[in-house]
Amino acid sequence: MTELEYAPFELMAVAGARELKNGEIVCVGLGLPIVASFLAKRTHAPNITILLELGVVDPEPIEVGVDGLSDPRIWYRAKAHTSFADTLGSVLHKGLVDVGFLGALEVDAYGNLNTTLLGDPKGKYRRFTGSGGGNDIASCARRTVITIRHEARKLNEAVSFITSPGYLHGGDERGKSGLMGAPSRVITDKAIFDFDPQSKRMRLMSIHPNTTLEDVLSNMNFKPVIPDELPITEPPTAEQIRLIREEIDPEKAYAGS
Amino acid sequence: MSKVSSLADAVASIPSGSHIALSGFATARCVMAFAHEVIRQGTKKLTVSQCVGAIDADILVGAGAAERIIYGGGSRGRSGQHSCLSRGIEQGTLVTEELSSLSMTFRYLAGSLGLPFIPIRSLNGSDILKRLQEITPSPVSTLKDPFTGEDWLVIKPLVPDVAVVQVQVADDEGNAWLLGPRWDNEEQVKASKRAIVITEQLVSTETIRRYPERTLIPGFKVSHVVHLPFSAHPSSVYGVYDFDKEHIKLYAEASKTPKGFQEYLDKYVYGVKDHWGYLEKVGGMKYLNNLLADPILGY
Secondary structure (H helix, E strand, O other): OOOOOOOHHHHHHHHHHHOOOOOOEEEEOOOHHHHHHHHHHHOOOOOOEEEEOOOEEOOOOOOOOOOOOOOHHHHOOOOEEOEHHHHHHHHHHOOOOOEEEEOOOEEEOOOOEEOOEEEOOOOOEEEOOOOOOHHHHHHHOOEEEEEOOOOHHHEEOOOOOOOEOOOOOOOOOOOOOOOOOEEEEEEOOOEEEEEOOOOOOEEEEEEOOOOOHHHHHHOOEOOOEOOOOOOEOOOOOHHHHHHHHHHHOOOOOOOOO | OOOEOOHHHHHHOOOOOOEEEEOOEEOEOOOHHHHHHHHHHOOOOEEEEEOOOEHHHHHHHHOOOEEEEEEOOOOOOOOOOOHHHHHHHHHOOOEEEEOOHHHHHHHHHHHHHOOOOEEEOOOOOOHHHHHHHOOOOOOEEEEEOOOOOOEEEEEOOOOOOEEEEEEEEEOOOOOEEOOOOOEOHHHHHHHOOOEEEEEEEEOOHHHHHHOHHHEEEOHHHEEEEEEOOOOOOOOEEOOOEOOOHHHHHHHHHHOOOHHHHHHHHHHHOOOOOOHHHHHHHOOHHHHHHHHEOOOOOOO
16 A cells, blocks of 8 residues: 555645544634634534634535635635624624634744734834734634744744733733633644643644654754653544545645635 | 716725725726726826735825825735835835734724724734824824723724725615625725725616615715726626736736836826726736636636
8 A cells, every 4th residue: 555645735634634523613723723613524524513713604616716705606605694792792702613723934843823904013023913813712712723834034032012812921921911822733734832830831742654753853943841752643534535636625725725 | 876987986986195995906806997098188186095015005106196004915816016105105105104914904994983993912922002092193002991801902993084995886875796705805994984886787776775784885974976997807706707917917016116007007098088998908808708707716
């Protein structure tokens, strides 16, 4: 049997899907989180409820959304069309969202996310998206799963702007700050991290097949906690890859996002 | 009483310096015909607010009609950042009060209920909150829960002078249906002192009374009803027409530079007399016909 070939994006989507348990409520943005959620729904978690922040509950698109959350293609076959006050308010703010998926320009050692700007916040900077529902998800979801490309410029000791809070400066600072939930995973194209229970610093959980610890660490601008035993991330199955390529993202619209 | 009016009259009812809430979300249900008319009439010093940045706010800021934005951030999605908003923020020419989607919704919700403030979990610990604390007067504060003693972040309501909302269906009193997801629009309209409804279809009050459960915008909040087809183009109106991918690409490219953006305005806004002229300029009925939505798909 030849070894299954897959792209880093596909491995990340599969790892994201594994974070979802059947019956959970998940709040997603476009791109990898959509692929991960639909993959979970078609495999081990058929009864998850997928929320899009602008007011879409449990859509089943038959065409790939091309332009963002506002593309009506991804609202198709929803069980409810509603509002921010409902999805982000009555569900998320009330504490009913189990998993929120977030991406970012950069993430720091404590899981804080920047989606606002690159450069000097008090001086010259380049403006990006800002929060949208990102801050709300990071503030209220029971578990936040962060997906980000594994590049040194994206993995920093501290972010230049905290758009969406992780563990702030670590320890029990988040617990005292009025926030609910917490970041639970950071999934990159080289490794998966969780957070040290005491310091709340990012901790390596597993490294992906065909990657070395040295490769993981040399492409980060901070040192994560490294456990004594470091397993290899479970690779995708042939069926998971087939679902992604043939059913969920046949036009490769999300791949690479 | 019929409130049906021309777009020009509806826009003329808004003095320079007003705070207007806009119904757009990225590239969906943006009040584009309205924004173009505001620019043509030369209304200035507007404050615009919306939960997630959309191309209606982008064009008003780029054209110098709006000088202040209160919003929750946002981009066009895959087709990139709102260039005029980004430029204004980077250069410091756009006064910005930036929150998140839910905190914006809560501010409208508090406004709609007539509450003096509303507690929220979001924003805590973030640099978004730090920036809001630096604004004078600040729209954020803290309060002790009188029942539990817990400390809460509280935010100020928003009460816009006018909400401008793009809808699918309205009658001449302004009773309106908002079909598809409606993000912040219901709270926006109810928080505002009055609303201008821009509708794709004008129906009788008999139709409104036949389906009363669909009425999300009550006519008594509405001062003007403007009936214009494709009035959100190039953004989408769920169930009526899809977004115009090609025109949005054209706008995205043009708005990357001030020069390109000015050329866009000269051609599509200043270069036409009104919305009917705009529709001809983008390709007329023959072109727009291709954007009409499938009734089941909604796009």
